[in-house]
Amino acid sequence: MRLTSPLLPALALGLTACNPFQNLPNNGYYGIDQVLWDPTSAVAAVDGVYITLPNARALARVKDDGTFDQVDLDGAEVVRMVANPDASKVFVWDRWPVCQDPDVKKADDCLDGELSYSYELTVVEDGQRQLVKSVPPYLNRLAFSPDGSTAVAYLDYTSGDDLPVDGVVDLTQVSFINLQTEDAPTSVSIGFSANNVIFSQDGARAVVLSRSSVVVVDLATFEKTVEYPLTLDANQQVDPSSAVLTPDGRYALITITGSSDLYKLDLDVEAIDIISLDAAPAALSVNTAMDKSVVVYSGLARADVIEHEYFDISTVPLDEPVTAVIPGSTFSLLYNDGSNTHDVYKLDIASLEATLYVMGNPLNDLLLTASEHYAVGVQRPENTYGSGLDGYQDSHWGLGVIDLVNDQDLSLVLQAEPVGTAVVEEADASYALVLLSGLDTLLQLDLSNPSVPLELALDAPPVGIGALPDGRFFITHDSPLGLVSFLDPAAGTLSSTAGFGALGLQTDDTLPRLDASN
Amino acid sequence: MISTILLAALAAGPARAADNEISLELGSLGTQDNRFNLVHDRAQMGTYGGRVGLKVLDNLGVLVDIQHGAWGNTVDVYGSSDTYYDETGSTFTAAYRGSQVLVGPKADLRVTDWFHPYATIQGGLFFGRVLLDDDGQHTDNANQIAATAFQPGGVAALGLDLVPIRMRHQLRFGSHLELGYGLAAASSFKATPPGGGDKIEIARFGFGGFYAKWGVGAYF
Numbered sequence: 001m002r003l004t005s006p007l008l009p010a011l012a013l014g015l016t017a018c019n020p021f022q023n024l025p026n027n028g029y030y031g032i033d034q035v036l037w038d039p040t041s042a043v044a045a046v047d048g049v050y051i052t053l054p055n056a057r058a059l060a061r062v063k064d065d066g067t068f069d070q071v072d073l074d075g076a077e078v079v080r081m082v083a084n085p086d087a088s089k090v091f092v093w094d095r096w097p098v099c100q101d102p103d104v105k106k107a108d109d110c111l112d113g114e115l116s117y118s119y120e121l122t123v124v125e126d127g128q129r130q131l132v133k134s135v136p137p138y139l140n141r142l143a144f145s146p147d148g149s150t151a152v153a154y155l156d157y158t159s160g161d162d163l164p165v166d167g168v169v170d171l172t173q174v175s176f177i178n179l180q181t182e183d184a185p186t187s188v189s190i191g192f193s194a195n196n197v198i199f200s201q202d203g204a205r206a207v208v209l210s211r212s213s214v215v216v217v218d219l220a221t222f223e224k225t226v227e228y229p230l231t232l233d234a235n236q237q238v239d240p241s242s243a244v245l246t247p248d249g250r251y252a253l254i255t256i257t258g259s260s261d262l263y264k265l266d267l268d269v270e271a272i273d274i275i276s277l278d279a280a281p282a283a284l285s286v287n288t289a290m291d292k293s294v295v296v297y298s299g300l301a302r303a304d305v306i307e308h309e310y311f312d313i314s315t316v317p318l319d320e321p322v323t324a325v326i327p328g329s330t331f332s333l334l335y336n337d338g339s340n341t342h343d344v345y346k347l348d349i350a351s352l353e354a355t356l357y358v359m360g361n362p363l364n365d366l367l368l369t370a371s372e373h374y375a376v377g378v379q380r381p382e383n384t385y386g387s388g389l390d391g392y393q394d395s396h397w398g399l400g401v402i403d404l405v406n407d408q409d410l411s412l413v414l415q416a417e418p419v420g421t422a423v424v425e426e427a428d429a430s431y432a433l434v435l436l437s438g439l440d441t442l443l444q445l446d447l448s449n450p451s452v453p454l455e456l457a458l459d460a461p462p463v464g465i466g467a468l469p470d471g472r473f474f475i476t477h478d479s480p481l482g483l484v485s486f487l488d489p490a491a492g493t494l495s496s497t498a499g500f501g502a503l504g505l506q507t508d509d510t511l512p513r514l515d516a517s518n
Numbered sequence: 519m520i521s522t523i524l525l526a527a528l529a530a531g532p533a534r535a536a537d538n539e540i541s542l543e544l545g546s547l548g549t550q551d552n553r554f555n556l557v558h559d560r561a562q563m564g565t566y567g568g569r570v571g572l573k574v575l576d577n578l579g580v581l582v583d584i585q586h587g588a589w590g591n592t593v594d595v596y597g598s599s600d601t602y603y604d605e606t607g608s609t610f611t612a613a614y615r616g617s618q619v620l621v622g623p624k625a626d627l628r629v630t631d632w633f634h635p636y637a638t639i640q641g642g643l644f645f646g647r648v649l650l651d652d653d654g655q656h657t658d659n660a661n662q663i664a665a666t667a668f669q670p671g672g673v674a675a676l677g678l679d680l681v682p683i684r685m686r687h688q689l690r691f692g693s694h695l696e697l698g699y700g701l702a703a704a705s706s707f708k709a710t711p712p713g714g715g716d717k718i719e720i721a722r723f724g725f726g727g728f729y730a731k732w733g734v735g736a737y738f
Contacts, residue, residue: 029593029594066712479652506721
């Protein structure tokens with residue numbers, strides 16, 4: 001039958017009437033105590049984006065083909081998760097409730113004081129539980145060896161959160177986990193507050209820093225091979241703040257909180273030297289290609305460059321102090337992320353020449369493109385600002401773009417606060433991707449001409465942006481039922497996956513793992 | 519009580535045959551399952567529909583009853599982080615549209631010509647659809663999720679037919695009131711995700727509790 005034009009409106013009207021979502025009944029209110037999904041928990045892996053579902057006490061894997069599934073954690077809920085360096089696995093700290101009364105089947109029926117939690121570290125790969133390791137629950141961070149075969153679990157107490165305790169807490173302990181076997185993790189007592197782990201480039205040794213001591217652990221046997229005391233006075237506390245290994249892996253350089261001493265540990269001959277600096281460093285960074293280290297200070301307008309043969313120091317004066325260092329191949333970018341200064345420096349490591357770029361507003365962060373042609377930074381509003389156009393710029397969020405090849409910089413004013421920024425490069429173009437709070441668009445700025453951004457429409461206001469292992473990006477959205485977009489910047493395409501927040505929307509509180517006696 | 523009336527009706531003499539009937543109804547169905555609070559926050563929910571009564575034997579007929587209802591809530595998601603949920607983003611609509619088809623015997627007593635107490639037991643099927651939508655302003659937003667389920671159930675009730683309008687011919691108009699207990703088994707409401715893939719359960723509930731229906735109709 002041929003549809004005549006008068007029939008089309010009638011057909012459209014009929015189809016509209018059939019839309020079950022039109023004029024949904026809405027007579028009252030219902031409250032859910034926890035968010036259905038937590039966009040800030042998103043972890044990207046090669047097989048999808050893993051996202052926690054707090055209300056359902058579950059974990060979802062969201063894929064770029066529009067589908068999603070639930071990861072079976074045997075009733076456990078996610079506490080924290082992180083991907084390994086190649087994003088092939090996701091490590092999940094999870095827990096499940098246990099009631100002392102064996103006859104109780106539901107958490108709500110368990111008396112106060114009888115309900116506790118058991119913990120485990122689960123390795124998830126391709127949406128499945130592949131490996132479960134029993135690691136003390138308070139060891140809340142993981143460091144991975146360069147080849148990914150070993151992980152070290154340690155306690156980072158910078159957040160000050162309550163520690164999940166399952167029995168006792170040994171604050172000197174770290175746990176070495178062989179990820180290639182089902183062997184139980186090996187606990188090693190390092191020293192109080194062991195919270196910094198670095199690995200030699202060959203993956204044979206781990207250097208673990210703790211209060212007043214540094215320990216080298218053989219990753220084949222998980223045994224301590226060397227222990228360096230950082231002080232001989234038992235009453236003195238020496239807290240390492242950062243550490244790097246020289247590119248040859250021989251030396252560990254360690255900065256100390258509140259101290260101008262830079263410790264140099266010779267890992268081959270078990271010797272310690274102390275290099276005296278003029279102030280406590282704000283940041284320490286190794287420039288691998290140039291085989292030199294860069295030290296900057298929050299109170300001194302200078303950068304010190306340390307060569308790694310004799311550890312001689314060359315000083316480069318700056319106009320203003322800097323607190324952050326981003327290493328490039330032949331240079332380092334220096335900026336201040338803690339004060340209202342506007343300066344960014346490109347420090348040439350070979351010539352020790354510093355090129356100054358002055359941003360419109362202070363920088364929150366700085367991203368370097370892979371080709372090192374551009375640097376992009378989010379500029380925050382200043383606390384106090386003047387009048388006129390200067391005052392307008394000072395009072396707004398902004399984006400700084402630095403052309404490091406042609407030594408040009410540009411500060412753009414943004415409509416709203418950025419909720420996420422990323423940089424991406426193709427063969428012939430570099431882009432910055434910017435998400436602004438409350439706006440349903442993604443700004444794609446061609447860094448060769450950043451003043452004219454391309455706007456890509458989004459399904460909902462964005463919450464954050466993250467990189468996928470294949471060079472694409474995922475964007476989380478303000479959507480209570482779950483919405484993640486996948487952006488291919490090369491093709492300029494967006495796809496989305498929705499609805500995963502509804503997984504387990506109605507859950508009961510039946511205690512898991514009852515058959516296993518918890 | 520219901521069985522007593524049924525037995526009494528069957529034992530009663532052929533004083534008058536049961537009527538055929540067509541009625542329109544308003545009803546109320548109990549929802550004791552707390553999980554139904556997602557879409558309806560009261561213990562009783564209103565319905566509308568109709569019933570057809572067919573005479574089978576003296577004092578015994580068959581009722582076919584169809585009820586429909588739709589309920590919904592604005593769901594507030596608490597525990598939201600200030601960083602990503604604003605006032606509009608922290609809510610979504612959860613709604614339920616359901617129908618029930620019930621069939622069962624009805625046995626009545628002719629106390630007077632216009633006062634007919636009766637008892638009925640009916641079994642049937644509840645068909646429902648749970649709908650989730652996080653953007654009521656648009657009809658093409660990504661998060662429009664619909665899940666369906668069939669639930670077996672039934673009711674047992676006592677009622678009164680009041681047929682006071684006497685006419686010379688057979689057609690009379692009357693009213694009925696029915697009170698009882700209704701039950702529908704808990705079922706899993708499964709939805710196809712917006713992007714396809716395996717169905718997911720988004721709700722699971724049943725019905726149960728006091729139910730009432732009032733109707734007006736024609737008896738012949």
